[in-house]
Amino acid sequence: MTIGTELARAVGDANVAPIAGEPAAWQVAPAAPAEIAEVVRLAQRHKIAVVPLGTGIRPSADRGPRVQIAMRRMDHVIHLDETSLLVHVQAGLTGMGLEKILVPRGLSIGDYPPAVLVSTLGGILAVRTPGKSSVRHGFFEDAVVGVSAVLGDGRTVHTRVAPRRSTGPDLARALCGSEGTIGVITGAVLRIHRKPEARFAIASILPSIDAAVSAVYLALREEAALAGVRIYDAAEARIHFANATPPLPAMSEGEALVVASTAGPTDLAACDRDLVASAVAAEGGRTADTRLAELWWRRIHAGEPTPVAGPTLQVTATPGKVRAVYRAVCTATAGSGGARAHVSRFDADGAVVFFTLAGGEAARATAETAAREAGGYLLGARATALDPYLIGLRAALDPHGIMNPNALRD
Numbered sequence: 001m002t003i004g005t006e007l008a009r010a011v012g013d014a015n016v017a018p019i020a021g022e023p024a025a026w027q028v029a030p031a032a033p034a035e036i037a038e039v040v041r042l043a044q045r046h047k048i049a050v051v052p053l054g055t056g057i058r059p060s061a062d063r064g065p066r067v068q069i070a071m072r073r074m075d076h077v078i079h080l081d082e083t084s085l086l087v088h089v090q091a092g093l094t095g096m097g098l099e100k101i102l103v104p105r106g107l108s109i110g111d112y113p114p115a116v117l118v119s120t121l122g123g124i125l126a127v128r129t130p131g132k133s134s135v136r137h138g139f140f141e142d143a144v145v146g147v148s149a150v151l152g153d154g155r156t157v158h159t160r161v162a163p164r165r166s167t168g169p170d171l172a173r174a175l176c177g178s179e180g181t182i183g184v185i186t187g188a189v190l191r192i193h194r195k196p197e198a199r200f201a202i203a204s205i206l207p208s209i210d211a212a213v214s215a216v217y218l219a220l221r222e223e224a225a226l227a228g229v230r231i232y233d234a235a236e237a238r239i240h241f242a243n244a245t246p247p248l249p250a251m252s253e254g255e256a257l258v259v260a261s262t263a264g265p266t267d268l269a270a271c272d273r274d275l276v277a278s279a280v281a282a283e284g285g286r287t288a289d290t291r292l293a294e295l296w297w298r299r300i301h302a303g304e305p306t307p308v309a310g311p312t313l314q315v316t317a318t319p320g321k322v323r324a325v326y327r328a329v330c331t332a333t334a335g336s337g338g339a340r341a342h343v344s345r346f347d348a349d350g351a352v353v354f355f356t357l358a359g360g361e362a363a364r365a366t367a368e369t370a371a372r373e374a375g376g377y378l379l380g381a382r383a384t385a386l387d388p389y390l391i392g393l394r395a396a397l398d399p400h401g402i403m404n405p406n407a408l409r410d
C-alpha cells in the first residue's frame with residue numbers, strides 16, 4: 001500500500017491531497033486527534049516528516065518527503081464554561097473565530113494584539129513570540145490551563161485541567177513554544193475574560209523618551225493593569241499621526257508621545273487611567289487629546305489602517321536598559337540618516353523598541369551592534385534550538401527526528 005493510500009485510510013479520501021510538484025509530499029486535513037495520531041504513527045513507520053499547518057502565516061521552508069497536517073477542520077469549540085471562564089477549543093480555530101463566539105456572550109479572549117486574532121490557537125501556542133502579551137492579561141500562553149496533543153510517538157496526551165495547586169509537572173509548558181517538534185497541539189483549555197465594562201484612553205506628551213519610559217514603569221510599578229501602552233519619539237509620532245484628527249500637537253525634537261488604554265470594570269479602568277496620569281505628571285508630562293490614543297487603539301485592534309510601513313529593527317530590553325538601547329541606536333545611526341522609534345509590549349521584565357532606520361544594510365549592522373552593546377536582544381534572534389532536556393524528550397518520543405524537522409533545529 002502506498003503512503004498516499006494509507007493517509008487516505010487515516011483521514012478519508014477527500015482530506016488528503018498531494019502537494020503540487022512534489023512527488024513525496026502530502027497535505028492531510030484530519031478532523032480529530034485520533035486521525036492525527038494515526039498520521040503521526042504512519043509517518044514514523046515511513047520516516048517522513050510531519051509538519052503542522054495553522055493558517056500558514058509563516059509558511060515553513062520544508063521541502064522533501066513530508067506530511068503537512070492542516071488543522072483547518074479542527075476549528076470547533078468543544079466546551080464553554082461561562083462560570084469558570086474557561087473554553088475548550090480545537091487547535092485549528094483562529095483567535096477571531098473564537099472571539100466571534102465569545103463576544104455575543106459578553107466574553108472575550110482578552111486584550112491581545114492582532115497576531116493572536118488572525119492565527120490558529122494551535123499556531124499561537126506552538127510559537128511563543130513576545131508579541132502575544134498585554135500587561136492586563138499577560139502572555140497568551142499564561143491563558144493555557146490545559147493542552148491536548150499528539151506526541152512524536154503517536155501517543156495522545158491531555159495535560160491535567162485542575163486548579164494549579166493540584167497539578168504537578170506540566171507538559172503543557174513544554175508543548176507551548178515547541179513549534180510542533182514534540183507534538184502536534186490538537187486542542188487547549190483557555191482562560192477567558194468578561195468583555196470590559198469600560199475602556200479609557202489617555203494621551204500625553206513627555207519631555208523626553210527617558211521621562212516617558214520612567215512614567216510607564218512608574219505606572220506599572222503602581223500595578224496599573226494596562227490594556228496597552230506605547231511611546232513614540234517625536235519623529236515617529238509625526239509620521240504615525242501625520243493626518244490624524246485631531247492633529248498631533250507640536251512636539252519638539254526630544255519629546256515623546258505616550259498613548260495608553262485601560263479597560264475593565266469602570267472603577268478599576270478609571271483607577272488605572274489615573275495611575276498613568278499621575279505617573280505622567282510626576283515625569284513632567286502634559287496631556288494631549290485622548291482621541292490620538294483612541295486612534296492608535298483602533299489601528300491595532302479594530303483594523304483601522306496605519307499609514308506607515310512596519311519597523312525595520314526590533315530590540316527587546318529589560319526595563320533598566322530600554323532607554324540606553326534607544327539612545328545607543330539613535331546615536332550610532334545619526335551619521336547614516338538616523339532612526340525613529342516607538343516602544344511597546346511593556347511587561348514587568350522589559351519592552352520592545354521598534355526602530356525604523358533611514359540608512360540601508362550598513363546602518364542596520366551599526367544599529368544592531370549598538371543595540372547589543374547597550375544590553376538589548378535582537379528579535380528574530382529568538383531561540384532556534386530546544387534546551388538540552390527537551391532534546392532528550394524529543395529523541396525519546398521521536399527517534400527518527402520527523403516532527404517539524406526544520407523548526408527549532410537541535
Ligand SMILES: Cc1cc2nc3c(=O)[nH]c(=O)nc-3n(C[C@H](O)[C@H](O)[C@H](O)COP(=O)(O)OP(=O)(O)OC[C@H]3O[C@@H](n4cnc5c(N)ncnc54)[C@H](O)[C@@H]3O)c2cc1C
Binds near residue numbers: 091
Ligand atoms: C520562527 C517564527 C517567528 C515568529 N516571530 C514572531 C514575532 O516575533 N512576533 C509575532 O507577532 N509573530 C511571530 N511569528 C508569527 C506567529 O507564528 C504567529 O502568531 C502564529 O504562530 C502563526 O499561527 P498560524 O496559525 O498561522 O501558524 P503557522 O504559521 O501555520 O505555523 C507556525 C509554526 O507553528 C507550527 N504549528 C502550527 N500549528 C501547530 C499545531 N497545532 N501544533 C504544533 N505546531 C503547530 C507550524 O508547523 C509552524 O512551525 C513567528 C512565527 C515563526 C514561525
